[in-house]
Amino acid sequence: MVQIGYINYLVIIFIVTGIFILRYDAGTYKVAKMKKEYRVARITGWVNIVMGIFIYGANWAYETFFW
DSSP: OOOOOOOHHHHHHHHHHHHHHIIIIHHHHHHHHHHHHHHHHHHHHHHHHHHHHHHHHHHHIIIIIII
C-alpha cells in the first residue's frame, strides 16, 4: 500500500542539507582556517546524511514488514 506522507520530504531535506553543509560551510571554514567550526560543520553534515539514510531505511522496513 502506498502511503502519502512527509517522510520522503524529510529524507531529502536531511540528505541535501548534509551535502550543502559539507560542501559550502565546511569548505568556507577550511579556507578561513577555523578549525573548530570546520570540525563541527563536518560532523553536522555527516549526521544529517546518516539520519536521512537511517530514516529512509526505517521507513522502508516499517512499510515492508509492519504495514
